[in-house]
Structure formats: C-alpha cells, structure tokens
Amino acid sequence: DAKTTQPTSMDCAEGRAANLPCNHSTISGNEYVYWYRQIHSQGPQYIIHGLKNNETNEMASLIITEDRKSSTLILPHATLRDTAVYYCIVRVTGSQGNLIFGKGTKLSVKP
Amino acid sequence: DAGVIQSPRHEVTEMGQEVTLRCKPISGHDYLFWYRQTMMRGLELLIYFNNNVPIDDSGMPEDRFSAKMPNASFSTLKIQPSEPRDSAVYFCASSARRDTQYFGPGTRLTVL
Numbered sequence: 343d344a345k346t347t348q349p350t351s352m353d354c355a356e357g358r359a360a361n362l363p364c365n366h367s368t369i370s371g372n373e374y375v376y377w378y379r380q381i382h383s384q385g386p387q388y389i390i391h392g393l394k395n396n397e398t399n400e401m402a403s404l405i406i407t408e409d410r411k412s413s414t415l416i417l418p419h420a421t422l423r424d425t426a427v428y429y430c431i432v433r434v435t436g437s438q439g440n441l442i443f444g445k446g447t448k449l450s451v452k453p
Numbered sequence: 454d455a456g457v458i459q460s461p462r463h464e465v466t467e468m469g470q471e472v473t474l475r476c477k478p479i480s481g482h483d484y485l486f487w488y489r490q491t492m493m494r495g496l497e498l499l500i501y502f503n504n505n506v507p508i509d510d511s512g513m514p515e516d517r518f519s520a521k522m523p524n525a526s527f528s529t530l531k532i533q534p535s536e537p538r539d540s541a542v543y544f545c546a547s548s549a550r551r552d553t554q555y556f557g558p559g560t561r562l563t564v565l
Contacts, residue, residue: 383559384559385457385544385556385559386546388553388554388555441498441554442498443495445495
C-alpha cells in the first residue's frame with residue numbers, strides 16, 4: 343500500500359471549514375483514499391473514501407487531485423466535536439491488504 | 454444496531470496473570486479485526502478473521518497472544534501470561550467489506 347504524508351497538527355475555528363491535506367504521490371491506479379478519525383479515548387471512525395472522483399457524504403467531502411497524488415478532506419462547518427486525529431490511508435479496496443494507520447493529523451477546533 | 458461491543462472497558466491486572474478481552478461484532482459482518490494502540494507504536498493490526506476463520510495473524514506479537522472466534526457473534530483475545538509491555542488499548546473492529554471497518558470503544562489494559 344502507498345505511503346501517505348499528513349501534517350502533524352492543524353487548528354480550525356469553530357464554524358469554519360477544516361481542510362485536511364494528504365499527500366500520496368506513490369498511489370497506484372487501483373488504490374483508494376480512505377479517511378478515518380479518532381476522537382480522544384474512542385475507536386477510529388470511518389469518514390469517507392474515494393478513487394478519483396470527488397466524494398461527499400453527511401460527514402465530509404473528499405477532493406482528490408486529477409493526478410491522484412494528493413487529496414483534501416473537508417469538514418464544511420467544523421464543531422468542537424470534530425477535534426480528533428484524522429488518518430489518511432491508501433489501499434486497494436477489498437484486497438487482502440490491511441488498514442495501515444500512520445500518525446495522522448491532530449485537528450483542534452477552537453471556539 | 455448497537456455497534457461493536459467490547460468488554461471489559463478497563464482491565465487492570467498483575468504481571469503473569471491471564472487476560473481475556475471480548476468482542477461482539479456488528480451483526481451480519483463477516484470480518485473481525487483485533488488492533489492494539491500504544492503511544493510508541495500507534496495503531497497496529499494484530500489478527501483478523503473472515504467467516505470465523507483466522508486469515509492473518511502476522512501482527513500477533515508472540516505466542517503469549519491468542520485469538521479465537523467460535524461463532525459469528527463473538528471473539529476473544531487472550532494474553533497468557535501478561536507482561537507490563539502489553540499495556541495498551543485493544544480495539545476490535547468488524548466489517549461487511551474489508552475496507553470500511555467499524556471499531557468498538559476499546560479495552561484499556563494495564564498490566565502492573
């Protein structure tokens with residue numbers, strides 16, 4: 343599975359959009375981009391995933407660049423409850439590969 | 454659905470004792486995963502099952518660790534004997550497909 347690079351930490355004002363970047367320059371054509379987050383003292387939570395088209399669900403939007411070498415997770419109106427560590431993971435969906443969690447980005451939403 | 458259920462939520466034991474962690478996956482999910490999380494090593498996959506059969510246990514640290522899944526609704530992770538370095542948060546996750554995993558609340562294990 344391709345390696346990902348994320349900033350260690352980010353701050354965001356409550357009510358503003360939080361844009362979390364992820365670099366995955368070695369991504370293969372059949373690898374998807376997944377986002378999970380982990381709120382303090384809880385288990386990781388699935389957010390969204392995509393291959394090459396932009397994706398949106400009730401939690402967030404995922405923007406993948408045309409060359410697929412990077413992506414951005416967007417939380418449109420961040421709340422204090424969105425404070426968490428956000429993990430960007432690249433893997434072949436349905437494959438025998440496992441989710442490999444890196445260090446992620448610690449997002450702090452401030453009032 | 455209640456989600457993935459783990460018990461106990463907290464466990465404190467002494468070195469050398471046997472520890473058993475329990476997990477009930479989401480009904481209908483045919484994949485079950487055990488992870489361990491520490492500050493030093495982050496979140497690591499220990500073992501996963503498909504249809505109650507262990508598929509990959511390469512992440513199990515050593516023979517002191519064992520995991521079973523006797524039926525589709527129950528799994529255990531056992532450590533015998535436990536050591537202080539086993540102190541961590543242990544998560545169970547289940548999935549209907551291997552990519553979207555749903556995690557339980559975790560068991561915080563402290564071995565004194």
